[in-house]
Amino acid sequence: MDNVLLLQILTAAIKTGTPLLLVALGEMVCEKSGVLNLGQEGMMLMGAVCGFIAAFSTGSLLLGVLAAMAAGMLMSLLFGVISMHLRANQVATGLALTIFGTGLSAFIGSSYVGQTVKGFQGIQIPVLADIPFIGKLLFSHDLLIYVSWVLVLVVGWFCVKTRGGLILRAVGENPHNANAIGLPVLTVRYLAILFGGAMAGLAGSYMSLAYTPMWMENMTGGRGWIALALVVFASWKTKNLVLGAYLFGIASIMHLVLQGLGMKISPSLLAMLPYLATLIVMIFIGSNRMKEKLSAPMSLGQTFDSRV
Amino acid sequence: MKTRIFRLLAVAALTAGCAVSAASAAEEPMKVGFIYVGPVGDHGWSYEHDRARKELEKALPGQIKTTFVENVAEGADAERVITQLAKGGNKIIFTTSFGFMNPTLKVAKKFPNVIFEHATGYKRTKNVSTYIQRAYEGRYVAGVAAGLLTKSNTIGYIASFPIPEVYRDIDATFMGAKSVNPNVKIKIVWVNSWYDPGKETDAANALIDQGVDVMMQHTDSPAPMLVAEKRGIRAVGQASDVSHFAPKAHVFSIVDNWEPHYLKTVQAVKDGSWKPQDYWGGFAEDVVKLGSINDNLPQNVKDAINTTYTKIKTGEFKPFTGPLKDNTGKEVVAAGHSMTDAELAQINWFVEGIDATVAK
Numbered sequence: 001m002d003n004v005l006l007l008q009i010l011t012a013a014i015k016t017g018t019p020l021l022l023v024a025l026g027e028m029v030c031e032k033s034g035v036l037n038l039g040q041e042g043m044m045l046m047g048a049v050c051g052f053i054a055a056f057s058t059g060s061l062l063l064g065v066l067a068a069m070a071a072g073m074l075m076s077l078l079f080g081v082i083s084m085h086l087r088a089n090q091v092a093t094g095l096a097l098t099i100f101g102t103g104l105s106a107f108i109g110s111s112y113v114g115q116t117v118k119g120f121q122g123i124q125i126p127v128l129a130d131i132p133f134i135g136k137l138l139f140s141h142d143l144l145i146y147v148s149w150v151l152v153l154v155v156g157w158f159c160v161k162t163r164g165g166l167i168l169r170a171v172g173e174n175p176h177n178a179n180a181i182g183l184p185v186l187t188v189r190y191l192a193i194l195f196g197g198a199m200a201g202l203a204g205s206y207m208s209l210a211y212t213p214m215w216m217e218n219m220t221g222g223r224g225w226i227a228l229a230l231v232v233f234a235s236w237k238t239k240n241l242v243l244g245a246y247l248f249g250i251a252s253i254m255h256l257v258l259q260g261l262g263m264k265i266s267p268s269l270l271a272m273l274p275y276l277a278t279l280i281v282m283i284f285i286g287s288n289r290m291k292e293k294l295s296a297p298m299s300l301g302q303t304f305d306s307r308v
Numbered sequence: 309m310k311t312r313i314f315r316l317l318a319v320a321a322l323t324a325g326c327a328v329s330a331a332s333a334a335e336e337p338m339k340v341g342f343i344y345v346g347p348v349g350d351h352g353w354s355y356e357h358d359r360a361r362k363e364l365e366k367a368l369p370g371q372i373k374t375t376f377v378e379n380v381a382e383g384a385d386a387e388r389v390i391t392q393l394a395k396g397g398n399k400i401i402f403t404t405s406f407g408f409m410n411p412t413l414k415v416a417k418k419f420p421n422v423i424f425e426h427a428t429g430y431k432r433t434k435n436v437s438t439y440i441q442r443a444y445e446g447r448y449v450a451g452v453a454a455g456l457l458t459k460s461n462t463i464g465y466i467a468s469f470p471i472p473e474v475y476r477d478i479d480a481t482f483m484g485a486k487s488v489n490p491n492v493k494i495k496i497v498w499v500n501s502w503y504d505p506g507k508e509t510d511a512a513n514a515l516i517d518q519g520v521d522v523m524m525q526h527t528d529s530p531a532p533m534l535v536a537e538k539r540g541i542r543a544v545g546q547a548s549d550v551s552h553f554a555p556k557a558h559v560f561s562i563v564d565n566w567e568p569h570y571l572k573t574v575q576a577v578k579d580g581s582w583k584p585q586d587y588w589g590g591f592a593e594d595v596v597k598l599g600s601i602n603d604n605l606p607q608n609v610k611d612a613i614n615t616t617y618t619k620i621k622t623g624e625f626k627p628f629t630g631p632l633k634d635n636t637g638k639e640v641v642a643a644g645h646s647m648t649d650a651e652l653a654q655i656n657w658f659v660e661g662i663d664a665t666v667a668k
Binding site: 005008009012016106110113116207211212213214216217218219220221223252253256257259260261262268 | 347349350351379464495496497498499500504505506507509510511513514515517518520529530531534553663664
């Protein structure tokens with residue numbers, strides 16, 4: 001394989017991995033607080049459609065991104081109220097959120113189908129972009145990809161190095177103990193949920209404003225679900241998440257690239273690999289001891305009720 | 309006395325009943341059902357079926373009432389939806405994707421009084437017809453244009469599923485290209501989906517990265533057109549006119565036009581003359597059309613598009629005429645023989661020169 005092709009594959013992997021990375025970052029923070037939000041796909045779609053509509057009507061991509069994040073946050077707020085205040089089952093609520101988001105986004109976006117905007121264009125970072133190979137690979141992307149890298153650093157730093165990150169983890173590990181020592185469990189969880197919503201919205205706007213600059217029903221194509229698996233795959237660690245997202249990115253384009261090259265490996269087999277890996281992780285995580293080893297938040301998915 | 313009154317009442321009730329049912333038979337519009345594999349907003353396959361449905365309603369005002377269900381997955385879900393449509397009193401149901409074939413047949417067995425029309429399939433029974441557009445005629449023209457336009461001698465094809473319709477169209481594209489450019493090669497990428505803008509984008513990028521400069525698609529979203537426009541290559545639209553997505557890149561669109569067939573079929577059902585058949589419509593019937601041939605094409609390409617179109621439309625030229633070999637060297641069409649519709653419906657080989665293997 002020559003360098004040019006390798007470069008193209010890796011660049012494509014970054015582009016394909018970015019929406020996964022963004023959603024997964026949000027969901028990871030959310031899960032660290034002990035909340036499992038399966039509504040990623042719905043929030044992403046709402047982000048994609050609202051981002052597109054805002055960018056289309058105002059002509060400003062930045063406003064589009066903000067609108068997308070706001071839409072994602074609104075959706076996650078709905079999830080928060082139902083699962084935190086009304087104490088509904090998180091899994092059921094998340095599923096409902098996805099179904100709701102899919103339908104609602106199709107409804108409000110129906111008159112925008114077929115419109116296009118000039119999406120985010122690549123920005124060449126001066127000097128750095130001139131480095132051979134690396135320059136093309138890392139420093140000539142669109143704005144949202146750079147943003148995703150900054151967010152990775154911020155989230156990684158926050159979770160590991162700050163008191164806030166410690167509180168977040170404490171709430172996720174054992175909300176009752178956290179409550180007993182006076183930590184505001186619900187507030188922390190709300191903030192984590194809202195962050196998750198904003199990130200899903202951002203990922204949606206990446207889809208509709210950078211990746212394929214248009215709005216189509218169901219355009220996220222299950223990426224919200226892949227991101228959920230990705231968080232488990234990364235065992236709730238930021239650096240694994242980056243690796244995993246780009247690995248999933250490579251896996252999802254590799255079968256297309258190899259077909260073009262005339263390789264005789266079954267493309268379906270290659271496309272299956274990341275899911276297979278996730279499945280294996282999921283099986284292991286079934287046992288509590290593995291859960292500890294993989295650092296899964298112990299209270300993940302459990303409804304918190306301070307009166308109990 | 310009592311019995312007389314009772315009889316009178318019974319007669320009165322009967323007459324009233326008859327009158328009511330006669331009136332409703334005259335006024336109640338016939339119900340027509342549609343089921344689509346993609347969203348009606350896909351600007352491709354399902355969009356065109358739905359456009360034809362709307363035209364149909366306009367053509368027969370007040371005489372029919374149409375219902376449609378969009379975004380139905382091929383498989384078990386389809387059977388449920390088709391059953392619902394049949395139970396809902398639809399007299400005729402159009403099932404508009406290849407993968408609806410077996411569900412359609414299953415439901416048709418349970419509802420012998422409902423008529424089913426299945427697009428692009430090959431199984432028929434006494435209440436199931438099939439119909440298909442000769443997309444391969446458009447593909448051949450696309451191949452001719454692509455063969456003339458390509459500078460890298462590499463054209464690309466985003467394929468959906470390994471079924472006869474797709475093989476046929478790839479073969480036609482390649483034969484068209486080869487007829488004007490003996491050095492042309494085709495790269496095929498299967499995305500295993502009819503509609504997935506993200507995946508179609510990835511596939512388009514992968515093809516362009518590997519030197520493709522004219523691209524066809526057998527998928528339903530305009531995403532590949534957008535990629536073509538962004539990266540400065542040429543692309544041919546399918547199913548619907550997608551020129552506005554790629555004003556520079558667009559060569560032309562192979563447009564499906566289902567309305568004539570839908571109108572004829574519904575009228576046949578209304579007057580009771582409907583019979584199961586295998587309907588094929590192409591350039592000659594205006595079921596396949598060429599949309600928006602781009603003004604920015606070189607004159608020789610425009611001319612080639614128009615001459616090839618006319619030759620096929622008049623029946624002077626049939627793309628699948630022997631001698632044809634498949635890409636393993638086996639003769640598949642004898643010299644002088646033009647493939648019949650039944651043969652066309654079962655193509656499962658790549659024509660000589662395509663470097664790819666048929667899915668087993």
